[in-house]
Amino acid sequence: xxxxxxxxxxxxxxxxxxxxxxxxxxxxxxxxxxxxxxxxxxxxxxxxxxxxxxxxxxxxxxxxxxxxxxxxxxxxxxxxxxxxxxxxxxxxxxxxxxxxxxxxxxxxxxxxxxxxxxxxxxxxxxxxxxxxxxxxxxxxxxxxxxxxxxxxxxxxxxxxxxxxxxxxxxxxxxxxxxxxxxxxxxxxxxxxxxxxxxxxxxxxxxxxxxxxxxxxxxxxxxxxxxxxxxxxxxxxxxxxxxxxxxxxxxxxxxxxxxxxxxxxxxxxxxxxxxxxxxxxxxxxxxxxxxxxxxxxxxxxxxxxxxxxxxxxxxxxxxxxxxxxxxxxxxxxxxxxxxxxxxxxxxxxxxxxxxxxxxxxxxxxxxxxxxxxxxxxxxxxxxxxxxxxxxxxxxxxxxxxxxxxxxxxxxxxxxxxxxxxxxxxxxxxxxxxxxxxxxxxxxxxxxxxxxxxxxxxxxxxxxxxxxxxxxxxxxxxxxxxxxxxxxxxxxxxxxxxxxxxxxxxxxxxxxxxxxxxxxxxxxxxxxxxxxxxxxxxxxxxxxxxxxxxxxxxxxxxxxxxxxxxxxxxxxxxxxxxxxxxxxxxxxxxxxxxxxxxxxxxxxxxxxxxxxxxxxxxxxxxxxxxxxxxxxxxxxxxxxxxxxxxxxxxxxxxxxxxxxxxxxxxxxxxxxxxxxxxxxxxxxxxxxxxxxxxxxxxxxxxxxxxxxxxx
Ligand code: GLA
Numbered sequence: 001x002x003x004x005x006x007x008x009x010x011x012x013x014x015x016x017x018x019x020x021x022x023x024x025x026x027x028x029x030x031x032x033x034x035x036x037x038x039x040x041x042x043x044x045x046x047x048x049x050x051x052x053x054x055x056x057x058x059x060x061x062x063x064x065x066x067x068x069x070x071x072x073x074x075x076x077x078x079x080x081x082x083x084x085x086x087x088x089x090x091x092x093x094x095x096x097x098x099x100x101x102x103x104x105x106x107x108x109x110x111x112x113x114x115x116x117x118x119x120x121x122x123x124x125x126x127x128x129x130x131x132x133x134x135x136x137x138x139x140x141x142x143x144x145x146x147x148x149x150x151x152x153x154x155x156x157x158x159x160x161x162x163x164x165x166x167x168x169x170x171x172x173x174x175x176x177x178x179x180x181x182x183x184x185x186x187x188x189x190x191x192x193x194x195x196x197x198x199x200x201x202x203x204x205x206x207x208x209x210x211x212x213x214x215x216x217x218x219x220x221x222x223x224x225x226x227x228x229x230x231x232x233x234x235x236x237x238x239x240x241x242x243x244x245x246x247x248x249x250x251x252x253x254x255x256x257x258x259x260x261x262x263x264x265x266x267x268x269x270x271x272x273x274x275x276x277x278x279x280x281x282x283x284x285x286x287x288x289x290x291x292x293x294x295x296x297x298x299x300x301x302x303x304x305x306x307x308x309x310x311x312x313x314x315x316x317x318x319x320x321x322x323x324x325x326x327x328x329x330x331x332x333x334x335x336x337x338x339x340x341x342x343x344x345x346x347x348x349x350x351x352x353x354x355x356x357x358x359x360x361x362x363x364x365x366x367x368x369x370x371x372x373x374x375x376x377x378x379x380x381x382x383x384x385x386x387x388x389x390x391x392x393x394x395x396x397x398x399x400x401x402x403x404x405x406x407x408x409x410x411x412x413x414x415x416x417x418x419x420x421x422x423x424x425x426x427x428x429x430x431x432x433x434x435x436x437x438x439x440x441x442x443x444x445x446x447x448x449x450x451x452x453x454x455x456x457x458x459x460x461x462x463x464x465x466x467x468x469x470x471x472x473x474x475x476x477x478x479x480x481x482x483x484x485x486x487x488x489x490x491x492x493x494x495x496x497x498x499x500x501x502x503x504x505x506x507x508x509x510x511x512x513x514x515x516x517x518x519x520x521x522x523x524x525x526x527x528x529x530x531x532x533x534x535x536x537x538x539x540x541x542x543x544x545x546x547x548x549x550x551x552x553x554x555x556x557x558x559x560x561x562x563x564x565x566x567x568x569x570x571x572x573x574x575x576x577x578x579x580x581x582x583x584x585x586x587x588x589x590x591x592x593x594x595x596x597x598x599x600x601x602x603x604x605x606x607x608x609x610x611x612x613x614x615x616x617x618x619x620x621x622x623x624x625x626x627x628x629x630x631x632x633x634x635x636x637x638x639x640x641x642x643x644x645x646x647x648x649x650x651x652x653x654x655x656x657x658x659x660x661x662x663x664x665x666x667x668x669x670x671x672x673x674x675x676x677x678x679x680x681x682x683x684x685x686x687x688x689x690x691x692x693x694x695x696x697x698x699x700x701x702x703x704x705x706x707x708x709x
Contacts, residue, residue: 020055021096023108023125024048025132028276030125030158031055032064032110038092040064040112042159046222047278061159062247065091065112065121068152075189075239077249079152080119082144089114091121103295105129118143131291135229135273142261150259154251155228156272162212162222165246167238170205170539175527177508178205178539180617182215185240193235193253197462197478198393198425199509206234206512207543209281210248218282218612219656225284226250227543229514230270232482233257256465258475273513281542282656286609289545293607297516297548299498304521304547304573304606305385305453306595308333311341312528312554313579316352318343319367324378329580331382334595338379339387339455339575344368349398354459355422358394359401361440376450387453387502388444392437393485394423394460408433410477412466420460421506428488429480430469437488445496455523458505489518502550511540521548521573528554528577530568531700534616534639537572538624546626547606552577553591560700562587563672564639566594567702570670571605571624571637574598590672597670601635601706604628611656616641621695623653631659631684634707635669638694645697652691655707658684664707666692679705 019034020043031044041060049055066072068079069088081087091112099107106127113120122139136156142148165185169192170178183190192208194200207227209216216223226248228234233253240246250272261267275287293300308330314322323340330338343364346357350364357364363371372388379386395402395409397419402409409424411417417424426433445451467477492499503510504523511522522544525536533551540549551572553565562583569575574595580588608626613636616622620643627634638653658664664687666679679692687707694703 019093021108021110022052022055023106023127023134025127025129025134027278028132028134029055030134031058033060034093035060038094040091040093040110045158045160045276047276061161061245062157064157065123066157067091067114074241074247075237075249076152077154077157077251078121078140078150080140080148080150082117082148083146086117089117089119094120101126103128113143119148128291128295131275131294132277132287133273133275133291135271137271138269140261140267140269142263142265145263147263148261150254150261150267152251152254153259153267153269154249155269156248156250156274158248158250158274160210160212160224160246160248161244162246163244164213165238165240166211166215168209168211168216168542170207170542171203173203174506174509175525176532177201177525177527177536179535180539182211185238185246187240187242187244190238191235193255194233195253195255197233197465197481199458199461199505200232200234201511202461202506202509205543206230208236209284209542210238211281217280219280221280222276222278223281223284224274224276225281225288225542226272226274227288227513228252228270228272229512230482231485231510231512231515233478234512252479255478256475257478259479260473260476270514282611285542285612288543289610292513292516292548293545296513297545298493298518298520299500301607302498302520304602305336305387305500306573306598307337307339307387307453307575308335309339309341309455309552309575309577311389312577314343316343320370320374323368323375326579327375327378327382327384331384333576333580333592334599335384335576337385337387337453338375339389339453340372340375341389341455342391342457344372344388346399348400349396354396356396356398358391358396358423359399359426361390361392361444372444372448372451376448380450385452386450387455388451389455389457390441390444391457391459392440393426393428393458395426396423407468408436410462410467410481411464415464418463420463423460424464425460425462427467427469427477427481428484429467429477430484433469434484434488438491441492442495445499453500453502455502455504456519458510460506486514486518489515493518508536508540511544516548521550523550524572527556528552529556530560530565531557531641533568534622534641537568538612538616538622541610541612541624545606546572546610549573550575554578555582561672562590563594563670564700564702566591567637567639567670567704570594570598570601570704573606574602586672590674593674594670597704601669604633604635608634609657613653613656620644621650623694625655625657627657631657631662632709634658634664636692636694636705636707638703638705640696640698640701642699643695643697649693650695650697653694654689654691655684655687658688658707660685660688662709664709666705666707668703669706670704676706
């Protein structure tokens with residue numbers, strides 16, 4: 001029979017009884033096949049073929065729904081046991097359906113079931129054809145007459161087959177987010193995961209780049225970018241087997257998270273979202289960016305507000321007078337909003353440092369005797385908006401909230417507690433806590449209707465992991481917490497559908513595409529040193545469009561001038577976190593001018609296509625450019641970081657993504673002297689083949705060029 005199957009496959013005929021499921025985007029295909037035993041296999045993931053019939057010739061790469069004990073020798077996607085100790089599950093194809101979605105894409109739903117144990121799994125594949133993105137997740141349904149226990153519950157298992165695999169991971173720490181490292185995968189497993197519960201991405205980000213055959217490159221090569229939409233513990237397992245085949249298992253990290261499913265209950269996994277390109281990581285990133293703006297991020301195609309934040313200008317030390325002075329500065333600078341950061345609340349335990357007050361969200365009477373309304377009145381008078389910092393999932397042991405509700409915090413009470421930044425995490429698995437968090441925000445918006453924006457922080461990972469609410473189901477906490485978090489965000493989004501919010505977790509400790517359904521942007525890092533930011537923003541740009549990456553100009557790194565700092569911040573969602581009285585008059589004037597410049601080009605940065613031209617990694621220069629969708633206008637950012645002394649001028653910077661036949665007028669903008677400088681008119685061909693003299697041999701210089709057809 002095996003021999004016959006081989007013959008049938010090579011002549012391009014599917015074996016009798018085999019059934020093929022082709023999941024297509026414009027340029028990518030994922031092909032699955034049901035064999036005669038009703039097992040579901042993947043036969044292909046790659047460039048979409050012109051003749052669909054030819055997928056028939058491909059052989060099986062591996063099963064899609066591998067569960068514990070089904071005869072596969074490598075890492076399974078599922079492990080589900082029942083209380084009779086049956087650990088084995090063999091999931092077989094039952095049916096599938098392809099539906100058209102509202103946005104004119106498709107959703108394929110495949111049902112698989114175990115013949116002995118009546119547990120089934122539904123696999124969902126949603127395609128975003130134009131953007132070449134596929135999102136996939138699973139539902140596990142307990143059809144047994146007894147509870148079952150989920151030990152493994154992946155969102156996706158993908159098979160790849162190539163000569164070599166290169167994995168780029170994004171990891172770091174506080175103030176050192178998304179450092180990129182590429183390594184070749186060899187036999188065995190490589191795991192990237194998080195156990196932190198909250199502030200989950202402090203060390204590792206929930207996304208990766210996988211390059212097939214050779215190291216990742218921007219414009220050539222096969223690249224897969226994948227990410228998990230889950231604001232909690234995640235895990236990616238990359239396993240290369242004895243035949244050099246790779247499987248990638250993505251999902252919630254099952255660490256300390258055995259999950260009980262009662263009779264008839266369903267468990268839905270988060271989405272694994274991926275794109276595949278045969279034209280390098282540049283195109284893969286642009287795919288994800290377009291998908292995110294059109295289909296995912298809250299108000300993805302909407303405006304973003306420039307702002308002045310007081311955090312680094314004042315830290316906890318402010319009063320109404322100081323804040324009103326900063327509001328005036330925000331207006332003078334031409335910014336859209338003033339954002340009041342940490343320190344505005346707490347009375348019995350005033351929030352004058354990070355030791356006390358979290359949880360007591362009433363304005364501090366000493367600092368703000370006239371409440372928040374006096375501040376929103378000041379912003380309204382100036383015609384700008386008012387934003388507010390909150391950290392509603394957290395509590396200081398020194399707070400009225402913990403005095404009233406000691407059991408609301410995640411904390412054991414039979415051991416000495418440990419704190420991260422002197423705080424505890426509130427138990428969002430508890431519906432009472434969810435209601436409290438919703439009411440805090442809803443209450444602020446009701447009593448102070450001119451609040452137009454929130455920066456929602458989350459500074460602590462889970463410590464002392466014990467929930468008074470979960471009682472006998474402690475291993476549900478990591479998961480139920482995240483579900484509770486989404487339940488609150490859902491309710492808020494329903495009531496305030498267009499309220500912009502910044503996602504923050506002690507810098508970039510929360511950066512995933514499920515949270516971004518509810519947030520318009522995220523705080524990329526507390527590190528605002530412009531040199532470090534070149535690397536951090538470069539890393540985030542693989543996954544996130546510029547309009548989501550909050551980039552502020554601050555006092556960090558005195559060796560770098562204000563223009564360089566602003567040029568770096570302009571590559572994202574620009575803001576300031578500065579006391580302007582500390583700036584020289586010309587520097588302050590330049591900031592004003594730069595805000596105007598930014599307002600004139602930010603549509604290209606926000607909605608256009610990003611081309612990463614020169615990486616800061618292993619280079620003394622770096623450059624990126626954004627081009628609008630019609631290829632008519634573009635902005636190029638070029639930075640000289642630390643070039644060595646040399647008599648020869650740096651090579652011209654070759655641009656990308658322009659139309660060769662079009663002629664572009666090029667000028668240098670955002671110059672410190674406030675005067676634009678004409679460079680000349682060039683064809684797209686010239687600019688992409690020869691390039692612009694954008695770099696210098698000087699240290700810490702930056703240049704911004706504007707191109708118009
Ligand atoms: C975190 C944030 C900062 C700031 C402080 C306030 O560290 O990342 O931007 O808001 O909290 O305590």
